[in-house]
Amino acid sequence: MRQTAKFMRKNDQMSKPTTRIQKKNRKAILSAGLEVFSKFGFRGATLDQIADAAGLSKPNLLYYFPSKEAIHRHLLEGLLDTWLDPLRELDGAAEPIDEILAYATRKLELSRDFPRESRLFANEVLQGAPRLNDSMPALKALVDEKAAIVNTWIKEGRIAPIDPHHLFFLIWAQTQHYADFDVQVRAVLGHDDPYADAAVFMEHVLRRTLAL
Amino acid sequence: MRQTAKFMRKNDQMSKPTTRIQKKNRKAILSAGLEVFSKFGFRGATLDQIADAAGLSKPNLLYYFPSKEAIHRHLLEGLLDTWLDPLRELDGAAEPIDEILAYATRKLELSRDFPRESRLFANEVLQGAPRLNDSMPALKALVDEKAAIVNTWIKEGRIAPIDPHHLFFLIWAQTQHYADFDVQVRAVLGHDDPYADAAVFMEHVLRRTLAL
DNA sequence: AATCGATTTGACCATCTGGTCAAAGCAACG
DNA sequence: CGTTGCTTTGACCAGATGGTCAAATCGATT
Numbered sequence: 001m002r003q004t005a006k007f008m009r010k011n012d013q014m015s016k017p018t019t020r021i022q023k024k025n026r027k028a029i030l031s032a033g034l035e036v037f038s039k040f041g042f043r044g045a046t047l048d049q050i051a052d053a054a055g056l057s058k059p060n061l062l063y064y065f066p067s068k069e070a071i072h073r074h075l076l077e078g079l080l081d082t083w084l085d086p087l088r089e090l091d092g093a094a095e096p097i098d099e100i101l102a103y104a105t106r107k108l109e110l111s112r113d114f115p116r117e118s119r120l121f122a123n124e125v126l127q128g129a130p131r132l133n134d135s136m137p138a139l140k141a142l143v144d145e146k147a148a149i150v151n152t153w154i155k156e157g158r159i160a161p162i163d164p165h166h167l168f169f170l171i172w173a174q175t176q177h178y179a180d181f182d183v184q185v186r187a188v189l190g191h192d193d194p195y196a197d198a199a200v201f202m203e204h205v206l207r208r209t210l211a212l
Numbered sequence: 213m214r215q216t217a218k219f220m221r222k223n224d225q226m227s228k229p230t231t232r233i234q235k236k237n238r239k240a241i242l243s244a245g246l247e248v249f250s251k252f253g254f255r256g257a258t259l260d261q262i263a264d265a266a267g268l269s270k271p272n273l274l275y276y277f278p279s280k281e282a283i284h285r286h287l288l289e290g291l292l293d294t295w296l297d298p299l300r301e302l303d304g305a306a307e308p309i310d311e312i313l314a315y316a317t318r319k320l321e322l323s324r325d326f327p328r329e330s331r332l333f334a335n336e337v338l339q340g341a342p343r344l345n346d347s348m349p350a351l352k353a354l355v356d357e358k359a360a361i362v363n364t365w366i367k368e369g370r371i372a373p374i375d376p377h378h379l380f381f382l383i384w385a386q387t388q389h390y391a392d393f394d395v396q397v398r399a400v401l402g403h404d405d406p407y408a409d410a411a412v413f414m415e416h417v418l419r420r421t422l423a424l
Numbered sequence: 425a426a427t428c429g430a431t432t433t434g435a436c437c438a439t440c441t442g443g444t445c446a447a448a449g450c451a452a453c454g
Numbered sequence: 455c456g457t458t459g460c461t462t463t464g465a466c467c468a469g470a471t472g473g474t475c476a477a478a479t480c481g482a483t484t
Contacts, residue, residue: 043252137399172393180337183337184348194378198378204374205417209420
């Protein structure tokens with residue numbers, strides 16, 4: 001007996017879509033959800049908006065995802081991982097300043113290429129991260145691990161003595177600012193694409209901050 | 213004939229509250245509104261939540277403010293001003309590095325002492341600043357004016373040549389990060405009051421960034 | 425204490441929102 | 455081409471939400 005979608009939803013914990021249509025529609029829904037959730041936050045977004053943006057009717061949308069929250073959860077799930085991937089690559093064996101610059105650069109590219117994801121995340125954290133609390137310990141663990149590497153570099157006298165945690169905050173704040181406060185950045189600059197200048201500026205700041 | 217509150221609301225454009233009760237209740241409503249709006253955004257906040265937080269009934273709340281949007285507008289109105297006040301004080305005649313450090317410090321204090329205001333603002337900008345668009349030109353004008361001062365300092369060879377706009381973005385991003393991403397910051401640090409360390413770190417970053 | 429305007433509230437309303445359901449449409453496979 | 459099961463939808467529902475209103479209560483002034 002072939003599985004029906006209904007059966008999948010109930011018993012299969014949303015396993016991968018099987019048919020071509022399912023693939024297409026689930027992708028459309030997630031993309032639409034990202035668009036709407038990142039703009040209005042969870043409570044501000046409506047299923048009608050998402051259905052509209054996905055080009056589907058609301059009941060059809062709920063055929064693919066059992067609830068508004070399920071769409072949101074699905075979007076958040078992969079997000080923190082993607083967001084932290086560049087940090088995972090931070091390598092204790094390589095040259096400190098190169099490594100940190102590479103990390104910051106990758107993070108800035110993430111802001112440039114995935115601003116909606118950044119804003120979805122920002123919206124969530126702003127509102128107290130109610131749907132991210134479970135991930136916080138893992139986040140802390142990863143950051144602590146990488147902070148230890150930075151501390152090693154400091155003890156070896158290879159970079160200036162600074163608080164590693166606040167160094168990460170600096171990089172996060174600086175890079176995410178361009179995605180999250182996009183409107184303000186563009187209004188102040190009066191032109192598009194702040195990212196080229198931002199990259200130059202950020203490299204200046206980090207080199208100076210880390211230099212002995 | 214004494215003015216009634218109803219009369220005021222209709223014809224007087226919300227002029228200052230007159231009676232002691234009005235003063236107290238309007239203050240309670242604005243404080244409650246700040247609490248709720250900063251946590252859930254405009255669309256996520258409900259009048260019932262605000263009324264609850266203010267210790268009033270919903271109709272009573274609407275006796276003092278004509279609509280949900282009016283409360284929100286009222287909160288935003290003063291906000292951008294307060295937010296930019298420290299920047300206004302940036303003085304071209306004084307010592308560059310002292311001035312910039314003083315600005316950044318004042319801004320960090322604002323984050324520490326008024327995190328709800330910071331989050332209200334962040335929520336608004338995140339969602340495209342629909343209710344702040346009018347203020348954007350004034351913001352740009354002020355920033356451009358102060359950027360010109362920084363450029364003068366650069367031409368005089370008193371600080372390193374950097375892009376002044378991105379310098380301001382750096383300061384905004386860094387300081388507001390501690391208020392807006394409070395949950396994340398605390399989760400990563402595993403303790404309270406990041407502000408003392410943040411101040412030290414920020415001074416380090418800015419001194420290095422600006423040094424010749 | 426009587427009056428008059430300021431304040432408060434319970435009841436109510438229209439609209440919006442997340443979600444359901446049965447029935448209809450459609451695609452693939454024998 | 456007919457069956458079978460996947461997909462889509464119109465109609466609907468219950469609860470939440472922003473907002474209204476008339477009536478009740480309160481407080482200051484006489």
